Amino acid sequence: MNYVPSHTFPDAAQQAEIWVSELSEHLHCERRQAYDCLRSVLHTLRDSMNQKAMADFSSQLPVLIRGMYYENWQPEGFRPCLSKNEFITQFEKGSKFKNSMDSEQAVTNVFKLLNHRLNAPTIKKIKSTMSASLDPLWPVE
Numbered sequence: 001m002n003y004v005p006s007h008t009f010p011d012a013a014q015q016a017e018i019w020v021s022e023l024s025e026h027l028h029c030e031r032r033q034a035y036d037c038l039r040s041v042l043h044t045l046r047d048s049m050n051q052k053a054m055a056d057f058s059s060q061l062p063v064l065i066r067g068m069y070y071e072n073w074q075p076e077g078f079r080p081c082l083s084k085n086e087f088i089t090q091f092e093k094g095s096k097f098k099n100s101m102d103s104e105q106a107v108t109n110v111f112k113l114l115n116h117r118l119n120a121p122t123i124k125k126i127k128s129t130m131s132a133s134l135d136p137l138w139p140v141e
Contacts, residue, residue: 016064019117026109033097040094041110042069044087045126048080053129060122082131104137112139 024034046054046069058066081087088103095106115123115138127138 012063015062016068019062019065019113022116023109023113026112027101027106029097029101033101036096037101037106038065038110038113039068039071040091041107043071043094044081044090044107045130046070046073047078047090048087048131049126049129050078051075053125057122057126060118080131081134083133084137087134087137107137108139111137115139 020031020035020038023038024031027034027037029037042065045057049057058069061069081090084104088107091107092103095103114126123138127135
């Protein structure tokens with residue numbers, strides 16, 4: 001039996017655009033900056049999880065966002081961020097626009113987007129795989 005996608009490519013692009021546009025509004029920046037911010041936070045988050053948690057989380061993302069999430073992934077690169085500052089530093093290493101926005105605010109806004117777009121059990125699962133010292137980055141909803 002062949003795999004039949006539930007969305008067309010334009011539908012997938014539109015769904016990704018909704019995420020990026022929402023983040024752009026929260027950050028008061030251009031969409032290309034919001035895209036970069038989302039990509040960098042997702043990569044930092046991905047690299048802070050074990051492979052099972054990472055795969056479980058990715059299955060909840062829209063298909064094009066999932067592709068961005070896996071971009072340049074190196075399985076042997078797993079190294080969890082153990083502190084808020086370490087997470088922000090990793091985010092900054094991957095961001096092209098790190099000097100044009102407050103990094104902690106950018107990370108928090110991506111987590112806010114995830115809270116809004118993903119279900120509560122998924123968020124709970126993500127948070128359980130991360131160091132408790134990262135909890136202050138997650139907005140309370």
